[in-house]
Amino acid sequence: MRKVVGLVLLLSPLGLLAQKLSKSDKALIQNLKGHIQFLASDELEGRRAGDKGELKAVDYIIGQYKGFAIQPMGDNGFIQSFPIDEGKKFATAGYVKINNQSAIIDSDFIALSNSGIGNISSKASINLNEPKQVWFKDLHEVLEENISNPHFDMNEWLINTTNTFKSKGAVALFIHNSGTLVDNIQFNKYDTALALAIPVVYFTKQGYAKLFNDELATYTIDANIQFEHPTRTAHNVVGLIDNHANNTIIIGAHLDHLGYNQDKHGLDLNTFVHNGADDNASGTAALIELAKSLVKQASKNNNYLIIHFSGEELGLLGSKYWLDHPTYNGNFNYMINMDMVGRYDTARKLTIGGFGTSSKWAEVLAKTHTTLLTHYDSAGTGPSDHASFYRKEMPVLFMFTGSHADYHKATDDWDKVNYDGEKDIVRLVQSIIKTTASYGKLDFLKTREQSMGKSTKFTVSLGVMPDYAFTGTGVRIEGTSQGKLGEKIGLKGADVLVQLGDYKLIDVMGYMQALGKFKKGDKTTLTIKRGGAEIKFDIQF
Secondary structure: OOOOOOOEOOOOHHHHOOOOOOHHHHHHHHHHHHHHHHHOOHHHHHHEOOOHHHHHHHHHHHHHHOOOOOEEOOOEOOEEEEEEEOOOEEOOOOEEEEOOEEOOEOOOEEEOOOOOOEEEEEEEEOOEOOOOOEEEEEHHHHHHHOOOOOOOOHHHHHHHHHHHHHHOOOOEEEEEOOOOOOOOOOOOOOOOOOOOOOOEEEEOHHHHHHHOOOOOOEEEEEEEEOEEOOEEEEEEEEEEEOOOOOEEEEEEEEOOEOOOOOOOOOOOOOOOOOOOHHHHHHHHHHHHHHHHHHHHHOOOOEEEEEEEEOOHHHOOHHHHHHHHOOOOOOOEEEEEEEOOOOOOOOOOOEEEEOOOOOOOHHHHHHOOOOOOOEEEEOOOOOOOOHHHHHOOOOOEEEEEOOOOOOOOOOOOOHHHOOHHHHHHHHHHHHHHHHHHHHOOOOOOOOOOOOOOOOOOOOOOOOOEEEOOOOOOOOEEEEEEOOOOHHHHHOOOOOOEEEEEOOEEOOOHHHHHHHHOOOOOOOEEEEEEEEOOEEEEEEEEO
């Protein structure tokens, strides 16, 4: 989340003074601390969705709810299982060796995602392509030859070239790019294209310089090009406090984090355990304590559906899955989401997102006392699970204490959480729920759109809402923001963005990286797929 434009809630100076804690507040702080210490411990190995650490978190949450009047509301008790498609990846048994020196996947090379497969054993020269050997090609030459060809397509070139080279006896194709022209070779884990005629390996500039440092030499090549397509199962935790009321409030928080950064969503790029104390053991702990208090103290004018989502870090997968496969069908009133509520300070303040999703939120929040310094943000979308519910036309609120230097890093640990501040956030949510008890069902309003990531930095935008759960090639959008570039050029929901200028868009992450290449005023071409048609737009940011 980059910028929040809003107003500061003015508070009585007395609210900022240290106050003696009540017995219940002391107990709440102690409980929050205990939950976060466990959930963000090394024992849970970063709670990666679908891994054993996530299951330990699930078991812990369920254990907290046993003994309370919270009904299991998953498919299997409290649990709702759902699949995660990890996509294609280079097989664990795969390797590339040059003169017995092992090449390192990603940093030295990638095997193209539509590469042919098989074992390679060859003695080959870079400058001499002979039958039964690996052949070499510098993409710089190909790009230079086609620099003025608007119809040049690298994928088509690869298909034709590998077919031709195979007919001449090549056993594999090794490619690299010695120049500065963009080749756009990327690994697409959701690639469903037919395999190329022979194995194709792309060497980075670093890898090529390291492994092929003498153009006159003959190299002994030993490789095994294979792929695997793993899946894993993640788990939402769903419970219901049933007061037999007409309306149901949904309160949620995601329980998953990054594990050992296997999915490469960490910002520190290391493989240490990412414990995710703030993101989002803090929200998970807050939801546990809220659920317990709602059983004992909350108004009976609403039912309360408690959902701990998994797969949020992979693109709001758990909340989208629950909405597509609801385990409880009620007359839903509104949704409150807590994600990263553990780092409150008076400089960043507490952001309350979703302020504009109902005409009643201003009145409700004005009646709700808090000593927290607060920003309001009108947007109903954003980089967390409330966005899934907003897109189903449900009023939402999003509690968020802001990004920080430890976001998505292995240093996001339990001892950095502001437990007193989180206690106040729990009290605030309790007060909001109490205040809305007499309002009946809140109305829904559409709002402006929020940025895609909590820490994404780029200066331009198309103003589109990506479908984070889309597993095809490209970026499918759910809609456009009013008045933004995407709406102005005529983009529509279900359009798939496939290329921005020179940059092919494999997924949302690639889209964000591509946006970072542009600045305001830049002109380029956007290519999309709409149905079976490919459409190009000339745009200016």
